[in-house]
Amino acid sequence: MSKKVFEVKDLRYRYRKGNVEAVRGISFDVYEGEIFGLLGPSGAGKSTTQKIMTKLFKEYAGEIVYLGKDLKQYDNQYFETLGVGFELPVHFSKLTGLENMKFFSQLYKERADIETLLDMVGLLDDKDRMVAQYSKGMKMRLNFVRALLNKPKLLFLDEVTNGLDPKNARIIKDAIRRFKEEGGTVFLTTHLMNDVEELCDRVAFIRQGEIVEISTPRDLKIKYGEREVRVEYYNNNQTKEAKFPLDGLGENKEFLALLEEETIETIHSGETTLDQIFIEVTGEKVDA
């Protein structure tokens, strides 16, 4: 087993003006070299958790151990190896994209090549335009570049694909995967099952400030996915649907008869309904 980067124990946080705890005693570990996802609906406490772990909020209860030492004992050097992607744009709007990145870059000891990063997310041609003129997706891509400026070893990404079209989301996800392949550790928050399935090694479901499940995307699918096949077929000018259990499918007479006799339109296996799992695990109606 690889070593623990973070050990989070019974973490609690209450906003000064909030009437309930935003984070209510969550515990989890993040291992070196993994992509750990914190998944949950809006308002669950994902951003709050990230802000605590990036030392923006200091008055929390519970304990966070980073590389064997209490997070509270680290000074600003902590940020030299950390890349943080915020959920909202964080740039000077009257400066160009490149000017923004140059300004932030020089605050670190390690400096990645800015133009290479801008090129990677498709912003190189726009580097001399004012950020005020960027679209939301462009600003979010610039946020991602901002997170990588100091060649971090650990990446925090808050809803990193938020507001991106599929092509740009793909570019960012590929970059995250490459970051991991080069030995980096990623902590990401999202409400998109898709992100989790494509990227995360492990995922924690958070709901109303509490972690309800920690697992791998694969195990989740096996545990919650309905193990069945749904067949849509055409019969008497109508589309009809039938369901069959996955187990023993090859000997299922009804199923085989259907394949032989009817015009099949679609066949889906139940494990792919990850969105359903999300609603089931995090939704209010859960009684599992």
Add this chain to the structure above:
Amino acid sequence: MHNFLNLFKGEMQRMIKYKILQISFVVTLLWLVIMFLIGADYVGDFVPLFIFMDASMMTVLLVGANLFFEKQENTLKTMLITPSSYYAILASKFIASVYLALQSAILISLFAYILFDVSVNFPLLVLFVVVITFAHTAIGFTFTVFVREFTGLLAFMIFYMFLFAFPSIFYFLGIFGDAFEYILMFSPTHGSLLMIDYAYGVEVSWYLLLIANTYLVMLGIGLIHFVVSPKYVETAVRE
């Protein structure tokens, strides 16, 4: 130290990009126009008032607006996840603000000297403007950590002007009597006005001058230590 210089350079770059330097320069030119309108006979009486307004009210306004917009753009927050210490960040903002006020004060006093022959103890003026801007930058910071909306900032400013700036100006214009002065010493603006008056050769008792300087320095430090510092991070992180 290295980071402080980079932070300061960034502040200056943004001062130009956000046109704050240009606005401040235009205001200086406006004072110049007003000097011409007043005419050579009386201009000497008013120059201290102009410099006072620039170093106090303009500073509060510019610092407040600047911080407010940074808060909106979430850049205060992203600064907090860099290795720069919070004190280096604050210091860079303070020095940029003092620089801006100094530039105006120097220009106004030079214009007055060259065009209207209004003489001034220049080193003393520079020193006092530094002290005044320091305190008023802290006041500007204090306003912004308390407000969420721009209208709130405006309300704070207007309140401040009525409470502190106008009484001093009335006093300066001779509308209030002398006894009023001791009450006015509680107002940071009044001490500022006295100091600049003094640099322009107006007689001011040494103890009032001492009180004014001490008060402004202590006020600046007190506000930073007890109000701005504890609330800065919260202000920066709040969306």
